[in-house]
Amino acid sequence: MSKGLPKRSEDYSLWYNELVKKADLAENSAVRGCMVIKPYGFSIWEKMQAEIDRMFKETGHTNAYFPLFIPKSYLSKEADHVEGFAKECAVVTHYRLKNDENGNGVVVDPDAKLEEELIVRPTSETVIWSTYKNWVQSYRDLPILVNQWANVVRWEMRTRLFLRTAEFLWQEGHTAHATKQEAIDESIQMMNVYATFAEEFMGVPVVKGIKSESERFAGALETYCIEALMQDGKALQAGTSHFLGQNFAKAFDVKFATKEGGLEHVWGTSWGVSTRLMGALIMAHSDDQGLVLPPKLAPIQVVIVPIYKGEEQLALIRAKVDEITAQLRAKGISVKFDDRDTHKPGFKFAEWELKGVPVRFAMGPRDLENNTLEIARRDTGEKQSFDLSGDIAAKAEELLNDIQNSIYQKAVDFRTEHTTEVDSYEDFKKVLDGKGGFVSAHWDGTAETEDKIKEETKATIRCIPLDRKEEAGVCIYSGKPSQGRVLFAKAY
Numbered sequence: 222m223s224k225g226l227p228k229r230s231e232d233y234s235l236w237y238n239e240l241v242k243k244a245d246l247a248e249n250s251a252v253r254g255c256m257v258i259k260p261y262g263f264s265i266w267e268k269m270q271a272e273i274d275r276m277f278k279e280t281g282h283t284n285a286y287f288p289l290f291i292p293k294s295y296l297s298k299e300a301d302h303v304e305g306f307a308k309e310c311a312v313v314t315h316y317r318l319k320n321d322e323n324g325n326g327v328v329v330d331p332d333a334k335l336e337e338e339l340i341v342r343p344t345s346e347t348v349i350w351s352t353y354k355n356w357v358q359s360y361r362d363l364p365i366l367v368n369q370w371a372n373v374v375r376w377e378m379r380t381r382l383f384l385r386t387a388e389f390l391w392q393e394g395h396t397a398h399a400t401k402q403e404a405i406d407e408s409i410q411m412m413n414v415y416a417t418f419a420e421e422f423m424g425v426p427v428v429k430g431i432k433s434e435s436e437r438f439a440g441a442l443e444t445y446c447i448e449a450l451m452q453d454g455k456a457l458q459a460g461t462s463h464f465l466g467q468n469f470a471k472a473f474d475v476k477f478a479t480k481e482g483g484l485e486h487v488w489g490t491s492w493g494v495s496t497r498l499m500g501a502l503i504m505a506h507s508d509d510q511g512l513v514l515p516p517k518l519a520p521i522q523v524v525i526v527p528i529y530k531g532e533e534q535l536a537l538i539r540a541k542v543d544e545i546t547a548q549l550r551a552k553g554i555s556v557k558f559d560d561r562d563t564h565k566p567g568f569k570f571a572e573w574e575l576k577g578v579p580v581r582f583a584m585g586p587r588d589l590e591n592n593t594l595e596i597a598r599r600d601t602g603e604k605q606s607f608d609l610s611g612d613i614a615a616k617a618e619e620l621l622n623d624i625q626n627s628i629y630q631k632a633v634d635f636r637t638e639h640t641t642e643v644d645s646y647e648d649f650k651k652v653l654d655g656k657g658g659f660v661s662a663h664w665d666g667t668a669e670t671e672d673k674i675k676e677e678t679k680a681t682i683r684c685i686p687l688d689r690k691e692e693a694g695v696c697i698y699s700g701k702p703s704q705g706r707v708l709f710a711k712a713y
Contacts, residue, residue, distance in 0.1 A: 224575055228509050233453040234381075237504060241382045244512050244576050246499070254380040254387030261576065262499065264520035266390070269498060270370065272422050272517075273392065276414050282366045282394060287348050289371075290339040295347035298472040302346065305439020309375040311341040311387075341374040346440065346491055349395045350469040357397060357487060359478045364407075365397040383500035384457075384713050391495035397470070397487045399477065404488035405443075408464040411492040412445040415460035423498065424515040424629035425449050425505045426636055427459055428659070428708060430684025435668045438491075442466040448683045448708065450636045451504040454657025456683045456710035459501050462492035500713070506600075506628050512577025513600055515628055516621040523549060523556045523617055524578045526569045528585035535560065538584050541609075545582070545594075548614040554621070574599060579624050580617060600624050600631075642706070646697045649709070653680055659710050663703035665696035674698055680709045 224243060227236045241247055246262030249255075258266065274284070290313065296303045317333035320326075342348065349367075356362060370392045380386050394411060398404040412429060419425045427447035437444040441463035449459045470476070470486040477487055506513040516522050525545065527538040542558050549556045557578075559569050566583070573581055583595040594613075597604045598620060607616060639658025643649045652660050664670060664682065675681050685707045694703040 224511065224571060226509060226511065226575075229452065236509070237500075238382065240503060240507060240511060246503075247382045249382070252387075254377055256382050256386050256388075258390075258496070261520065265502070265514070265518055266496060266499060268518045268520065269418075269422070270392075273414075273418055273494065274368075274370075276418060277368050277392075277394070280366075280410060280414060282368050282396075284369060285367050286369050286371070287345050287352065289342055291342050291345070291348045293338045293340055295351055296340055298347065299440045299468055301468075302440035306343045306375075309343050309377070311374045311376055313339040313341065342371070343373055343375045344491075344493075345369065345371070345373075345393055346395065346465070346469055347473075350473040350475060350489070353395075353397055353470075353487075354473050354475045357475055357477050360399050360480055363397060363399045363477060363487060364403065365395075366407075367396065368392055368394040381500075381713075383496050383503070385497075389496050391493050393491060393493040396490045397475065398489070399479070399485075399487065401466070401488050404466075404490050405464050408443065408445050408462045408490045408492065411490070412447060412460070412462040415462070415492075415494055416447050418494075419447055419449065419459055419498075419501075420629065422515065422517045423502055423505070424517075424625060424632060425459070425501055426629065426633045428684060428686055429688070430686040430708070432461075432684060433668075433671060433682045433707070435671055436682060438463045440465060440468050441491075442468070446684050448659075448710075449501050449505065450632075450639060450658060450710070451501070451713070452635065453504070454639055454711070456659065456708075456712040457497070457501050457504070458683070458712065459498060460492075460494040463490060465489035465491060505632050507577065511575030513628060514577035514579060516579045516625045519577065519579050520555065521557045521573075521576075521578050522554050522621055523580045523582060524569075524573045525556065525558045525582040525584065526566050526573075527558075527560055528566045528583060530586075534586055537586075537589055541589060542584065545609075545613055548612075549617055552614045552618055554614065554617055570597075580620050596620070598624055600628050640708075643697065644694075649680075649697050650678060653678055653709075653711065657711065659683065659708045661706045661708055662697045663694035663705070664707045665699050665701040665703055667699070667701075670696060670698050670701075674709070678711075680711050683708045683710050683712060 229236045245259050247256045247258045250257045315329045315333045317330040318327040319330040321328045374388050377385050377387050396407050416427050419427045427449050432444040443464040445462040447460045449457045467486040469489050475487050476484050529535045546556050579599050581597040588594050592609045593606050596607050641652045642661045689705050691705050696703045
């Protein structure tokens with residue numbers, strides 16, 4: 222097959238868009254700003270979802286579902302929240318259509334105007350906290366540890382498949398606690414869950430930190446985040462966890478009777494990751510030949526391609542492949558035998574390379590005679606012959622583990638190489654315009670300086686790393702005292 226992918230070095234944005242489409246992950250829909258996630262792309266998201274959901278349940282969370290529509294008045298109750306999302310909201314004003322009297326299809330029935338407009342959820346804090354008011358009376362009702370898998374709508378003007386679409390899929394956790402410390406601990410725990418998933422399953426190293434006040438979630442007292450670095454030197458916010466304090470509890474009057482007999486507002490958190498993780502997965506590992514998928518999230522971990530002439534040869538190969546397939550599946554390895562007679566082996570090799578299948582086996586008549594097969598690994602392209610008198614399932618398992626570790630280490634090395642410490646604004650701008658990546662620099666802690674740097678360079682403070690060294694310094698922009706370095710980068 223002819224892949225026709227642009228080179229990353231020539232046009233990274235075009236490479237990304239073409240790869241998403243050609244690898245059958247997603248495509249633009251007839252609805253502006255929305256996407257169709259195709260079966261192969263959705264199967265990757267399902268594997269992500271399954272692992273994340275398992276990790277949530279291991280930390281005591283359960284799933285629920287809340288309405289898609291939010292009364293407009295709910296959004297008004299928390300001032301920072303409504304200001305943060307007002308410009309992105311899709312609004313339902315009517316509940317009925319009717320046939321146009323002039324025969325021009327259907328029109329909105331003006332007599333069907335809603336008494337109160339409904340917002341298509343951009344996030345669910347307001348509708349969930351209005352519900353929690355009915356669930357919480359006593360300290361015995363706490364904590365509430367709830368998550369929902371859902372779709373949300375944020376009316377984006379500039380969209381890109383997976384990274385930024387008007388509608389996207391995500392999970393959003395919403396918890397309620399009796400004490401401030403419990404809520405802070407929950408926020409940090411979920412940030413760590415996200416970091417573990419990103420590194421151990423996606424193979425993407427992340428920096429854990431907190432957002433500056435300007436970058437916090439609307440309505441939060443603190444936003445914890447994980448930040449990843451893509452191959453073009455831009456950062457991607459891969460997950461956030463918010464300590465909400467008592468803001469939403471006060472807005473919706475969610476109180477509980479304490480053990481001591483008092484009455485207090487509960488403490489809240491919210492946290493989420495979305496299909497943006499698909500974008501991170503693609504951009505962190507893939508190359509000019511196509512996707513490079515971490516084995517733990519690959520829908521197909523091993524593909525077997527037969528090379529044959531005639532049905533007789535294919536039947537002999539199939540009998541051997543059936544044995545191999547049974548051994549692999551017994552180890553929990555997902556495998557596909559691509560015996561389509563509509564495409565030649567070369568086409569299949571290119572197709573599965575484009576789709577990022579971690580390991581490819583090829584078997585022809587000579588392999589049958591010699592009791593061997595050819596093994597190719599997607600990440601390095603390395604090929605080798607394997608004697609089938611050995612344990613093919615153990616070999617495949619070893620290869621998959623090595624690929625998982627290797628692509629993670631490659632991403633770690635890239636991030637290390639593209640994290641630069643600077644002490645002057647001139648050096649700061651040179652690094653951003655040159656090699657890019659994370660730039661570690663002193664900042665005076667003011668929103669004014671942060672805004673000026675963003676305005677002049679398009680770089681934002683990605684996070685204040687949790688493991689940063691507290692060191693006195695001088696802000697690169699203002700020259701004012703600084704308590705420590707923060708990470709800047711241009712970002713998606």
